[in-house]
């Protein structure tokens with residue numbers, strides 16, 4: 144990735160977007176599309192208009208950038224993500240985080256849908272991501288070193304900031320949500336995993352599995368942002384589930400959890 148590739152996108156956003164750093168950046172994953180409660184919407188832009196980003200090709204991803212206020216905080220939200228498996232390279236996947244970096248945003252909440260591997264998990268549970276395993280062998284950093292993006296060999300000891308995880312727990316406790324800490328395994332997709340893969344990931348220490356989040360998390364961490372990760376378990380992982388996996392199930396689980404997601408995000412935002 145070349146940082147100059149993002150200049151057009153940054154130039155397309157109105158100047159006022161960069162005049163005050165957002166208190167929080169949000170990336171909404173599959174099923175999280177309706178999770179935002181807004182006071183004043185300052186800007187709404189479809190992804191298809193943003194140079195280098197393009198509309199998401201995945202159902203359940205709205206594809207809209209929203210800059211808004213909530214409870215006096217300024218929030219920059221990317222509603223829907225591009226994934227590496229869409230075959231568009233890393234740029235559209237990383238562009239939202241790069242724009243947040245250029246806005247001097249210091250805190251990023253990444254959300255996603257995942258399959259539950261840990262036997263304690265049920266569909267509808269939330270997992271606060273405390274660490275991850277990159278099963279793909281890919282990294283957005285492969286290539287030329289760009290000094291603005293951090294070290295050549297960025298430290299990944301605490302990708303997901305402990306303090307933010309504690310705030311998520313406080314919100315979940317207050318709202319009585321089923322939540323646990325977990326390790327997220329990033330499988331590139333778009334195939335769901337095989338039962339043998341899930342057994343292997345379980346042995347490696349994964350609690351949930353999904354096809355996103357890790358590239359954005361490592362990028363944001365390397366750039367110095369504080370990162371929080373929140374996953375909605377939409378299904379039991381392959382071989383644990385008694386039926387074949389289907390994206391419709393993922394989207395439907397998001398739809399049923401809509402009210403809980405909204406409350407969770409809103410309480411978290413109020414604690415920042």
Ligand code: HPA
Pocket residue numbers: 256257258259330335336352353354377378379380381388393
């Ligand atoms: N595997 C991978 N990605 C997912 C899953 C899953 O079981 N559920 C939602 N996203």
